Amino acid sequence: MPEQPPRLGTKILAVLTAGNREFAADLHFLYLERCNAVGGLRAGLWYWKQLIWFALLRPISPGNLHSGNKRKASSMDHLIQDISFSLRSLLRQKSFAVVVLLTLVLGIGMNTAIFSILYGALYRPLEYRSPEELIQVGRTRTEVANALLPVSIPMFLDMQSDLGSLAGFEAYTGSTALLGIGSDSKLAQGTRVTGGMFNLLGVPALLGRGLVPSDGDLGSEKVVVLSDEMWRSSFGSDPSIVGTVVNLSEEPHTVVGVMPAGFKTGNGLFWVPFQWTDEQKSTNRGSNFLRIHARVPDGSDLTRISEELDVKWRNLGARFQDSYDESGMAAMPLLDYKMRRSRGGLTMLGGAVGLVLLIACVNVINLLMVRNEARQKEITVRAALGASRARIVKQLLTESFVVSGVGGVLGVVTAAIALRAMLQMFGDQIPRADEIGLDSSVLLFSVALTLITGLLVGIVPAMRAGGGSDQLRSSRGATGRVSYLQRSLIVTEVALALMLVTGTGLLVKSFWVATSANLGLAANNILAANIFLPSAKYPDGEQRRSFFTELKERLEATPGIEGTAMTSMVPIRNFGFNVNRVEVDGEPDRFATFVEFRSVTPDYFDTMGIPVLQGRVFANPGEEDSRREIVINQELSDQLFPDGDAVGRRLARNGGLEIVGVVGNVKQYGPDRRQPPGWYQPTRTASNLMIRTAGSAGDFVANLRGIVASVDPDASVFRLATMDQIVSESLGPRRFQLILLTIFAGVALSLGTVGIYGVLSYSVERRTKEIGVRLALGALPSAVIRDVVVGGGVLVALGVVVGLGGSFAMQRFITGLLYGVEGVDLTVYAAVSAVLLTVSLLAAVQPARRAASVDPVQVLRDE
Numbered sequence: 103m104p105e106q107p108p109r110l111g112t113k114i115l116a117v118l119t120a121g122n123r124e125f126a127a128d129l130h131f132l133y134l135e136r137c138n139a140v141g142g143l144r145a146g147l148w149y150w151k152q153l154i155w156f157a158l159l160r161p162i163s164p165g166n167l168h169s170g171n172k173r174k175a176s177s178m179d180h181l182i183q184d185i186s187f188s189l190r191s192l193l194r195q196k197s198f199a200v201v202v203l204l205t206l207v208l209g210i211g212m213n214t215a216i217f218s219i220l221y222g223a224l225y226r227p228l229e230y231r232s233p234e235e236l237i238q239v240g241r242t243r244t245e246v247a248n249a250l251l252p253v254s255i256p257m258f259l260d261m262q263s264d265l266g267s268l269a270g271f272e273a274y275t276g277s278t279a280l281l282g283i284g285s286d287s288k289l290a291q292g293t294r295v296t297g298g299m300f301n302l303l304g305v306p307a308l309l310g311r312g313l314v315p316s317d318g319d320l321g322s323e324k325v326v327v328l329s330d331e332m333w334r335s336s337f338g339s340d341p342s343i344v345g346t347v348v349n350l351s352e353e354p355h356t357v358v359g360v361m362p363a364g365f366k367t368g369n370g371l372f373w374v375p376f377q378w379t380d381e382q383k384s385t386n387r388g389s390n391f392l393r394i395h396a397r398v399p400d401g402s403d404l405t406r407i408s409e410e411l412d413v414k415w416r417n418l419g420a421r422f423q424d425s426y427d428e429s430g431m432a433a434m435p436l437l438d439y440k441m442r443r444s445r446g447g448l449t450m451l452g453g454a455v456g457l458v459l460l461i462a463c464v465n466v467i468n469l470l471m472v473r474n475e476a477r478q479k480e481i482t483v484r485a486a487l488g489a490s491r492a493r494i495v496k497q498l499l500t501e502s503f504v505v506s507g508v509g510g511v512l513g514v515v516t517a518a519i520a521l522r523a524m525l526q527m528f529g530d531q532i533p534r535a536d537e538i539g540l541d542s543s544v545l546l547f548s549v550a551l552t553l554i555t556g557l558l559v560g561i562v563p564a565m566r567a568g569g570g571s572d573q574l575r576s577s578r579g580a581t582g583r584v585s586y587l588q589r590s591l592i593v594t595e596v597a598l599a600l601m602l603v604t605g606t607g608l609l610v611k612s613f614w615v616a617t618s619a620n621l622g623l624a625a626n627n628i629l630a631a632n633i634f635l636p637s638a639k640y641p642d643g644e645q646r647r648s649f650f651t652e653l654k655e656r657l658e659a660t661p662g663i664e665g666t667a668m669t670s671m672v673p674i675r676n677f678g679f680n681v682n683r684v685e686v687d688g689e690p691d692r693f694a695t696f697v698e699f700r701s702v703t704p705d706y707f708d709t710m711g712i713p714v715l716q717g718r719v720f721a722n723p724g725e726e727d728s729r730r731e732i733v734i735n736q737e738l739s740d741q742l743f744p745d746g747d748a749v750g751r752r753l754a755r756n757g758g759l760e761i762v763g764v765v766g767n768v769k770q771y772g773p774d775r776r777q778p779p780g781w782y783q784p785t786r787t788a789s790n791l792m793i794r795t796a797g798s799a800g801d802f803v804a805n806l807r808g809i810v811a812s813v814d815p816d817a818s819v820f821r822l823a824t825m826d827q828i829v830s831e832s833l834g835p836r837r838f839q840l841i842l843l844t845i846f847a848g849v850a851l852s853l854g855t856v857g858i859y860g861v862l863s864y865s866v867e868r869r870t871k872e873i874g875v876r877l878a879l880g881a882l883p884s885a886v887i888r889d890v891v892v893g894g895g896v897l898v899a900l901g902v903v904v905g906l907g908g909s910f911a912m913q914r915f916i917t918g919l920l921y922g923v924e925g926v927d928l929t930v931y932a933a934v935s936a937v938l939l940t941v942s943l944l945a946a947v948q949p950a951r952r953a954a955s956v957d958p959v960q961v962l963r964d965e
Contacts, residue, residue, distance in 0.1 A: 107133045107149050114153060129153075132190075188501040198473060199505075201856070202466055206509030208849055209462030210555060211516030214540075214548045216455040216842075218521050220448055221547075222538030224441050229364050231304025232397075237404065238439035239271070239394040239411060241429040243696055250432065250439060251680075252390045255382050260418050261394075261431075266410050270302040270397040273376070274368045280636060280818065281372075282349030283336055289634055289820045290332070292350075293368030297375050300327075302397055303367060309333075310344035310359030317358075317375040325375065326355040330363040332371035350374065352638040364537070367395070387422060390680065395436065408432040429682060444533045446919055447839045450605075453915075454846045457602045459551075461850050463558050464595045465857045466505075468588055470563035472864045474498065495564045502560025503553075510552030514545070524842075531838040562587070589897055592861055596901025597908055599847075599854040600938050604909040605916055606840075606847040607930040608923055612774075613840050615922035616833060622768035623673065624711025625825035627664075629799035630672045631791045631806060634818040643787070650787045653813050660809065662796045665709035668788040670701040673710075674772050675821075675828050676790075678780060686742055687752035694741045698770065698780035699732075701788055707733075707765055709794050717749040717763030720784040730756075731784060733763040738779035759783075772832040774921040799824040839919075851938070855945045862894050862949040873956045883954035890953050894946035895939075902935050 106112075107130060129152060136145035192199040227233045239261075240250025252275075253261075262271045274295040281290040300312030308330060317325050326348065328337070337343050346357045355374065367373075398407055408431075415431035438445075474481070481494055518540055529535040633653075640646045650668065657666050671678045678698040686692040704720040706712075716739075720731050732753070739748045753759040759781070767777050795802050803822050810819050823831075866873070873886055913926055923930075 108146055111149055111153050185500060185504055188497075188504040191501065192505070195473070198469065202469055202505055203509050203512065205462045205465050205469075205853060205856075206506055206555065206559075207512045207516055208853075209459040210506075210510050210513030210548065210551055211520060212455045212846065212849070213459050213551060214513055214517035214544060215520040215524065216451055217547050218517065218538055218540060218544045219524070219532060220452050221543055222535075223448060223533045224437075224445060226534070226537060226543075228437055228440075229305065229366075232400070233437065234435070235269070235397050235400055236303070236436040237396050237398055237407075237433040238436050239396050239431065239433045241390070241415075242432045243429045249442075250393075250434065251429070252392050253394065254387050254389045255378060255392065256384055256387045257390070257418070258392050258394065259383055261411070261414060264414065266414070267398065267402055267407050268396050269399055270298065271394065272296045272299040272302045272396070273392040273394050274299060275391050275393060276369055277374065278634070279350040279372075279374075280352065280634060281336065282352070287349070287818075288336075289818050290371050292370035292372040292374060294376050295367065295373055299367060299373075299395065302395060305361065305365050307359035308362040309341070310357070312359055312361065313373060313375050318377055320377050320379060322377070324350075324353060324355045324377075325358045326350060327359045327361060327373045328357060329361055329365070329371045329373075333360045352636050368393070388682065390682075396433065398433075404433060404435070441533060444835070447835060450916060450919060451839060451842055454602055454605065454843055457598050458846050458850050458853075459555070461595055461598045461602075461853045461857075463555060464591050464598070465853050465860075466559040467562055468591050468595075468857055468861055470498075470502065470559060471588060472860065474563050498564035499557075499560045502564065503556040506552050506556030506559065510548060510555070513552070514540070514548050517548070528834075528838040528841075531834045588861055592858060592897045593901040593904060595854050595857045596898050596938065596942065597905035599850040600902055600905030600934060601908045601912055602843075602850045603847045603938065604905070604931060604934045605912065606843040607934045608913070608916065608920060608927060609836075609840050609843055611927065611930055612920045612923045613833070613836050616774040616836065619769065619773040619922070621673075621773060621829065622712060622766050623825075625829055627795045627797065627799045628710065628825040629793045629795060629802055629806065630675065630821070630823055630825060630828065631793070631819050632672075632789055632821040633791055633810065634789070634820060635814075636816055639814075639816060647787045649814060649817070653791075653810065656809050656813065657793060657806075660805065662802065663793060664796055665705060665794040667706040667709040667792045668703045668785070669706055669790050669792060670785070670788045671770075672790050672792070672828065673768055673770050673825075674832050675823075678770060678778075681755070685754045687754040687758055690754075692742055694738055694779050696778065697738060698778045700770075700780070700782055701785040702782050703785060703788070706782070706792065709792055710768075711794075712768060713766045715764045715766060716746075717761070719763055719765075721762075730759055731762045732759045732781045733765055734761055734781040735765055735779065736767045737777050738781060739764045741779055753781075773829060774833065774836065799826075851941060854938070855941055858894055858898065858942050859945040859949065862890060862946050863952070865893070866890060866949045866953040869953070870956055873953050877956060886954045886956075887950040890950035891943060891946045894949075895943055898939055898942040902938060905938075906931060906935065 129149065132152075133145055133149050136148050139145075140148075228236065230236060238250050241253060242249070243251065253273075258273050265271055272295065274293050277292045277294045279290055279292055280287050295313060297313050297315035297318035300307075301314070305312075307327070310327075312327055313325070316322060328343070333339060333343060337346075340346075343357050343360060347354045348357060349355070350372075361373075398404065411431045411433060415429075434442075441448075521538070521540065525532065525535055525538065532538065633650075635646060635649060640649065654666050657663050678700040681697045681699060683693055683695050684697045707714060707719055714733075715736060717733075719733055734742075734748060739746070742748070743751065748761050748764050751761050753761070761781075765782070769775065770778060770780070793799070793802065793806070806822070807819050810817050876886065877883070909931065910926060
């Protein structure tokens with residue numbers, strides 16, 4: 103077998119590399135490996151192939167360059183050589199390459215996908231003119247953290263009359279209308295805005311114009327601006343739509359413009375202007391439904407502006423004491439306001455997926471260290487042939503960057519697939535989902551993440567393995583024990599995995615508590631539906647009552663219907679109207695704040711399964727005296743009447759409201775939300791129909807539409823859903839976060855298990871001689887198994903202890919995301935620790951069994 107490469111080839115190589123011994127040493131070593139593997143002839147052919155490949159890829163002959171360019175060409179040559187060698191090395195160790203690449207693909211891919219969501223939802227600028235200047239303004243209350251509450255029309259006009267430091271101040275609220283298109287009509291969600299809203303936001307119309315202040319003048323032409331989505335879906339992208347008259351709730355409106363795709367303010371598919379009467383501008387100061395956008399001059403101090411708004415608000419409160427409560431007024435950036443309910447959960451996902459990447463990096467570092475230690479002979483030969491320590495470190499770092507680069511490319515592909523799946527499954531739970539994608543910012547993040555990962559996973563193994571011959575000499579007497587650094591990495595990996603799995607465990611328990619919470623009503627077999635009646639056909643309350651009376655009679659005569667009722671607001675789906683402050687009649691010192699009220703028919707409580715705890719429900723809502731009767735919930739009773747004497751007392755509001763009954767609390771805002779104090783007031787009709795069925799409520803949807811059409815074909819039924827569906831939808835954000843966290847925790851647990859298995863397997867392999875000698879001297883296989891398992895168990899136990907400390911420190915960041923669960927839940931901590939210990943010890947069993955199966959005779963013969 104030849105021990106030297108072809109002589110002619112070595113001479114040609116010396117010319118091409120201008121005496122660069124490092125590349126020649128690399129090629130020489132690989133040639134010797136080939137000789138041992140496939141024979142001298144095939145190794146020689148391979149040598150010539152590499153030589154030709156190198157010659158073709160060289161950018162220019164070093165001999166023809168000046169000294170500065172020679173160094174550049176030499177560096178380029180080295181880089182090409184290192185990349186080529188790294189790829190060939192990975193291809194020779196396919197199992198190692200697959201494990202490392204899969205680890206990095208999971209880490210980089212998950213982080214890229216979650217960053218896409220984080221950036222698109224939380225950090226991408228809103229699509230308005232100078233979006234950083236836009237703010238949200240609203241009332242503040244201590245009972246409702248991080249919220250800006252709506253105001254009434256007179257309150258808004260009071261504030262708008264003196265802008266102070268603000269450059270604009272406009273209001274909006276939701277609106278539902280029956281959109282007439284030819285002979286067809288359909289319900290559409292839109293937004294009512296003040297006339298200056300489009301100027302405030304500064305987005306030009308795609309066609310025509312936006313709304314202007316004069317559109318809000320009482321008696322001016324009724325106009326509407328369409329969204330791009332409505333223009334395309336309902337009007338076929340008609341370019342001549344501007345000037346067309348469309349019917350909104352049977353009132354003609356002229357289309358004056360179409361806004362570009364992506365433009366949003368409020369909710370819905372169209373915008374119409376407010377046209378307030380003088381009475382609306384001066385009365386009902388307690389009817390709060392307007393949300394406010396404002397603009398501040400560039401560079402303004404938002405804290406100072408909030409203080410100015412609060413002073414103005416309190417000055418108005420001094421003038422109108424009967425209408426203004428103890429609330430204040432504040433402002434926050436518009437983007438922060440839109441994302442206030444999502445920021446905590448999305449940030450938690452970002453932190454969790456970051457832990458997954460750290461665990462992946464620790465795993466890869468351990469694998470590379472094991473691989474590099476197995477290559478010490480190769481590294482020593484290269485050093486003996488002239489390769490410097492810096493050259494060897496550079497080669498090993500290049501390998502880590504090549505691995506991370508391939509992992510980054512595959513990670514982006516994985517991220518694209520994962521992101522698409524998440525948007526399809528959870529798009530309605532992800533804010534600004536239509537603006538999320540793998541754009542240039544996300545790709546730049548992925549590139550930076552790949553480079554950082556490559557450096558992180560490569561620097562420690564490269565520096566440790568770069569000792570060359572010194573490293574080899576120091577290893578000759580090694581016992582094969584895992585190094586201190588590798589043990590530290592295993593402890594770190596276990597600790598990070600435990601922190602992630604513990605956080606997931608707390609959220610799992612929180613979700614379980616929320617789903618099993620007592621809603622205060624019997625949600626099974628209840629169908630909720632909103633009935634829309636054309637205002638032109640039903641101009642007054644008596645006609646509407648006649649319709650609902652007939653509908654109720656037909657429904658109750660239908661087999662399978664056990665009860666019907668009507669309400670102004672569907673529980674959990676809709677928040678009720680809020681009263682800032684309510685007092686006990688004659689006792690102004692006994693009061694409650696932020697009290698909710700809803701209008702319901704007398705049979706509402708029986709239909710919804712809400713227990714009557716004291717007194718009775720309404721007698722006859724059509725009679726004058728009965729209209730002043732109310733039923734309060736247990737929460738309001740506890741606040742105002744702790745002695746339980748609520749029935750017969752009166753609240754000082756609207757001339758006095760008599761309490762005739764107390765009912766159980768209902769989780770009106772959702773199973774995981776605070777229970778508000780509130781009351782129910784009587785009505786004979788309302789737009790939301792609640793139906794209790796004997797069987798599955800979902801099976802009655804088609805029947806309901808038919809019965810409504812039989813009463814009046816012009817009546818529309820929309821927003822049909824069972825109460826079970828409404829409850830499930832309210833928990834959608836928690837479910838989305840929980841599913842992703844569970845996936846992350848599973849990946850972290852798997853990576854930790856693989857890391858422990860890999861290091862212990864490597865330890866057993868290096869200790870084969872030691873174990874064989876021990877067995878030859880009479881050691882029992884069970885003792886060897888115990889030694890390996892205990893060694894792994896100690897590392898895992900240390901990791902669990904460190905991880906528990908990290909979990910205790912981390913819990914304060916997730917407390918706000920929990921419901922019904924303490925941040926320090928010993929049951930969850932103990933269960934997660936037990937699972938991690940069990941899984942990790944199982945990972946140690948196979949290496950331990952392999953150690954016990956070592957043949958001492960064969961080991962001694964080899965020695």
